[in-house]
Amino acid sequence: MSEAPGDLARAIEATLFAAEEPMTVEALSGHLGDAPTGDIRAALRELEEHYAGRGIALVERGKRWHFQTAPDLAHLLRREREQVRRLSRAATEVLAIVAYHEPVSRAEIESIRGVQTSGGTLDVLMEAGWVRVAGRREVPGRPVIYATTPDFLTHFGLASRRDLPGIDELRAAGLLDPVDDAYDALTGGDDGDSGDTPPAPEGGVDEPDGFDQSGEDAV
Numbered sequence: 001m002s003e004a005p006g007d008l009a010r011a012i013e014a015t016l017f018a019a020e021e022p023m024t025v026e027a028l029s030g031h032l033g034d035a036p037t038g039d040i041r042a043a044l045r046e047l048e049e050h051y052a053g054r055g056i057a058l059v060e061r062g063k064r065w066h067f068q069t070a071p072d073l074a075h076l077l078r079r080e081r082e083q084v085r086r087l088s089r090a091a092t093e094v095l096a097i098v099a100y101h102e103p104v105s106r107a108e109i110e111s112i113r114g115v116q117t118s119g120g121t122l123d124v125l126m127e128a129g130w131v132r133v134a135g136r137r138e139v140p141g142r143p144v145i146y147a148t149t150p151d152f153l154t155h156f157g158l159a160s161r162r163d164l165p166g167i168d169e170l171r172a173a174g175l176l177d178p179v180d181d182a183y184d185a186l187t188g189g190d191d192g193d194s195g196d197t198p199p200a201p202e203g204g205v206d207e208p209d210g211f212d213q214s215g216e217d218a219v
Contacts, residue, residue: 008035009043009050022064022150060159062150091121095130099152099164103134103145122146130155 011032016023023031025040032040044065048058056067069077087095094117097109110117125131134147148161158164 022066062153102147105143
């Protein structure tokens, strides 16, 4: 049986339980009287080990720490089935492109996909909290650029973007459509043409919305 956490670990434990959202090491340090960040990290690792194998776990997602239900027990807390919304094919492709190429502009997304992208598709991903505006590219026209959010990492159980699957993993999992090589383009494979639809005429877009109202999450 693991030893009881030390005083700093207990203070961090209490802080994270009371926090409304995940906290960074720096935020914890400021909340706890500017405690050294090295001590904060050591205490977090202590707590992570202390909670290993228990009903709740301490996890790091996008450099932010929070407690969550152990994955194998989540079904016990689900009282009713939530209505899930499945991302459309266009939204799935756009989300993947942003994740693998961020920060990326809309024009760059369209170049990789080979079709024009509906503004509504990006809006849906931003409303879901998975994509954010990350500033503007310092080139003529200063186009808006997009990146993923910490909530994207949390939702898909990723500690960082380094945990995104590679092309071989996607193919082995059967997630690559043999008719469409879009994912090859996402990881730097082919020339970026998604292969399913030729570039739309000026003013045209691939589809107006980002969600299909049935099925499981497609990402």
